[in-house]
Amino acid sequence: MNAALLILIAAPLAAGLLSLVVRTRPVMERLQLAHAVVLWAAMAAVVGSVAAGDEVAVGSLLHTDPLSAFMDFMLAFVAGTALFYAVGYMGEELSRGHLNFPRYRRFFVYFDLFLFAMMLAVNLDNIALMWIAVEGSTISAALSVGFDRTKAALEAGWKYIILNFVGIALALFGTVLVYYTSEHVLGVGMEALSWTALHRAAGSASGGLNPVVLKMAFVFVMIGYGTKAGVAPMHTWLPDAHAEAPTPISAMLSGLMLNLGLYAVLRLKSIVDPAVGVVFTGSIMLGLGLLSMAIAAIFMLIQRDYKRLLAYSSIEHMGIVLIGFGVGGPIGVFGGFFHMLNHALTKSAAFYAAGMVLLRHGHKIIQGVTGLWRQAPAVGGGLFLAGVALAGLPPFGLFISEILIATAAYRYQHWIAYLFLALLALAFATLIAPLSRMTLGEAPSESLAVTYSSDRLMTSALGINLAAMVVIGLLLPVVSLDWLLPISALVEAKAVFP
Amino acid sequence: MPVSHPDLGSQLINLCSMLLLLTTFAIVAQRRLSACVDLFALQSLFLAVTAALVAWFTGSPHIYIAALLTIAIKVIAIPMILKKVIERVNVKREVEFVINIPPSLLICGALVILAFSVTEPIAKLGFLLTRDSLAIALAIVLIGFFTMISRKKAITQIVGFLMMENGLFLGATASAYGMPLIVELGVFFDVLVAALIIGVYTHRLQDTFDSVDTTKLTGLKE
Numbered sequence A: 001m002n003a004a005l006l007i008l009i010a011a012p013l014a015a016g017l018l019s020l021v022v023r024t025r026p027v028m029e030r031l032q033l034a035h036a037v038v039l040w041a042a043m044a045a046v047v048g049s050v051a052a053g054d055e056v057a058v059g060s061l062l063h064t065d066p067l068s069a070f071m072d073f074m075l076a077f078v079a080g081t082a083l084f085y086a087v088g089y090m091g092e093e094l095s096r097g098h099l100n101f102p103r104y105r106r107f108f109v110y111f112d113l114f115l116f117a118m119m120l121a122v123n124l125d126n127i128a129l130m131w132i133a134v135e136g137s138t139i140s141a142a143l144s145v146g147f148d149r150t151k152a153a154l155e156a157g158w159k160y161i162i163l164n165f166v167g168i169a170l171a172l173f174g175t176v177l178v179y180y181t182s183e184h185v186l187g188v189g190m191e192a193l194s195w196t197a198l199h200r201a202a203g204s205a206s207g208g209l210n211p212v213v214l215k216m217a218f219v220f221v222m223i224g225y226g227t228k229a230g231v232a233p234m235h236t237w238l239p240d241a242h243a244e245a246p247t248p249i250s251a252m253l254s255g256l257m258l259n260l261g262l263y264a265v266l267r268l269k270s271i272v273d274p275a276v277g278v279v280f281t282g283s284i285m286l287g288l289g290l291l292s293m294a295i296a297a298i299f300m301l302i303q304r305d306y307k308r309l310l311a312y313s314s315i316e317h318m319g320i321v322l323i324g325f326g327v328g329g330p331i332g333v334f335g336g337f338f339h340m341l342n343h344a345l346t347k348s349a350a351f352y353a354a355g356m357v358l359l360r361h362g363h364k365i366i367q368g369v370t371g372l373w374r375q376a377p378a379v380g381g382g383l384f385l386a387g388v389a390l391a392g393l394p395p396f397g398l399f400i401s402e403i404l405i406a407t408a409a410y411r412y413q414h415w416i417a418y419l420f421l422a423l424l425a426l427a428f429a430t431l432i433a434p435l436s437r438m439t440l441g442e443a444p445s446e447s448l449a450v451t452y453s454s455d456r457l458m459t460s461a462l463g464i465n466l467a468a469m470v471v472i473g474l475l476l477p478v479v480s481l482d483w484l485l486p487i488s489a490l491v492e493a494k495a496v497f498p
Numbered sequence B: 001m002p003v004s005h006p007d008l009g010s011q012l013i014n015l016c017s018m019l020l021l022l023t024t025f026a027i028v029a030q031r032r033l034s035a036c037v038d039l040f041a042l043q044s045l046f047l048a049v050t051a052a053l054v055a056w057f058t059g060s061p062h063i064y065i066a067a068l069l070t071i072a073i074k075v076i077a078i079p080m081i082l083k084k085v086i087e088r089v090n091v092k093r094e095v096e097f098v099i100n101i102p103p104s105l106l107i108c109g110a111l112v113i114l115a116f117s118v119t120e121p122i123a124k125l126g127f128l129l130t131r132d133s134l135a136i137a138l139a140i141v142l143i144g145f146f147t148m149i150s151r152k153k154a155i156t157q158i159v160g161f162l163m164m165e166n167g168l169f170l171g172a173t174a175s176a177y178g179m180p181l182i183v184e185l186g187v188f189f190d191v192l193v194a195a196l197i198i199g200v201y202t203h204r205l206q207d208t209f210d211s212v213d214t215t216k217l218t219g220l221k222e
Helices: A002-019 A025-051 A066-095 A101-123 A127-145 A151-186 A195-203 A211-228 A237-244 A247-276 A278-300 A306-327 A329-361 A377-391 A397-412 A414-439 A452-475 A480-491 B006-029 B033-058 B062-089 B101-123 B133-150 B154-176 B181-209
Strands: A056-058 A062-064
Touching (some): A002 A025, A025 A101, A062 A066, A066 A329, A066 A452, A101 A127, A101 A247, A127 A195, A127 A211, A127 A247, A151 A195, A151 A237, A151 A247, A151 B133, A151 B154, A211 A278, A211 B101, A237 A306, A247 A278, A247 A306, A247 A329, A306 A329, A306 A397, A329 A377, A377 A397, A377 A452, B006 B101, B006 B133, B006 B154, B033 B154, B062 B181, B154 B181
Antiparallel strands (some): A056 A062
């Protein structure tokens, strides 16, 4: 199914380029909705053939292994619903006169190019070309973050640019260091940058990749791509960008771009671990994960803006994922992957709901929103359901992965599990309290009306994501185990507890 | 890889890398914005010469292409864009500092020592010709990073970012005899687009805040 892989990557690029010449709103809507459907179909084909064990590759540069297929599933699924949502959301902004048609069009160009860069990044079998694609996604997202021409959006955009460009530069230094050692083993040329070849070289008994260089490379890459993943203490761009970007972009950043940063770190971890052991990379990830959780939980306590609240919750969840991979072992790694997937589905759904609240109320202040459940049951119910899942209540997938990670942490070091659970409890309270205040109570007497057709699109995006979250959470033991296990094996070179 | 005249080659390359580092210090010590941009262009020129030397002494022609691209993009195009931005936002005045020049220079000196000591255990892995360049590259990356956080004006932050990129490029060319050409091309493209986007953002900062002093960006905080 190599054609499907090409379609999966080319569809966002084609849609982005076509958007440049679209002249009317109905055409743009049809184009982007068709884009979403094509993405889903191509993704289903690619993931299906990878799951069946077929080799999916185009040329020597594009290669989809199980980890790439996992990312393809996450990217294409969430991006598809985000496109439905964006068509509704931006259409509403357009008909309210908040933006003119050229800017409406430009939004979709940025959106599609952003998606294209991410899609390319996860399917490239090359550490340096992946860097280029990740940098491409950073640049295209920079344009989207500052899309609203307010002072706040501009400031958020500038912060995003400075921090992420520094991060991405440090990640390139890490990449150069990998090449510095691999060219001695694999020879000068593209081969020395191929993930497959690097993985093989790292796995061979004598190795050959220099452990000291790999350690340095991992530190640079962890800081660099960690910035993109919103890991504390490099997270300071994240709340601003998520709060000020147009809501469909907030959902894409939180659900997908953060995971892309983690993906890049995990790729490197999988070649560093065989040479230097899991403890080195594990302890760095564990430390950063605990720090991220702690900072996020504390800052969630004082948030007054609901989009910022969700943004800090993303930092917390990235921390949870890092702890999963940090303590390692089959359970921890599996929990980490499962958490990434569920967080992508749930957090994007939460942002969809938050955007619909924003359209109805015109502001982002938590205190100013009450009675969502009575005012608009779909929005209030969706926000509450997503919030409950994000807080980690059963029976949703995030609960399962948090339990798995806590179990793995307990086997690793008792105190880590206790600290982890305490931080989870704090984050639970700080997230549930404001969200229930927004959902329950009396509905406000007046609010802005949302066009029926836009609302239907946004509600369906919200519904699809929530349904997928529930299904994946409930069916975990049956479906996802044999699908996620080969991926875990790729990252966890030696599944041992120290 | 054929290496002719390793002694002469490594000395010339070391000389050029040191000149790169020297211009980095000059940028840190510079008060005038447009002079910062000129110095950046000079630094990029030294970078191109270093790349050309590596290409000559190792006989790897693809590095020549990288050197030419460096001249086209980093010596000519980007400084031109930056000059335009400076003219447009009318900030010919001095660079403003969070940390003053003398302590800045001391810190940069410390960063160089740090870079040399960090890379010391892995320097012996490098090719004979360019053994010290990795340390210098790391030093330039760190100083560029420091410049970004210790200057107030948006444009000096761009120059800091571009210095980091120059350091990275030196690292890639010198320590690894250049990445494959397709990688170099992609990196160049990204840097150019990144510089353009930062330029656009600077315009919009000026239009909206009537200033490019990034310490005035204080609307968003807890």
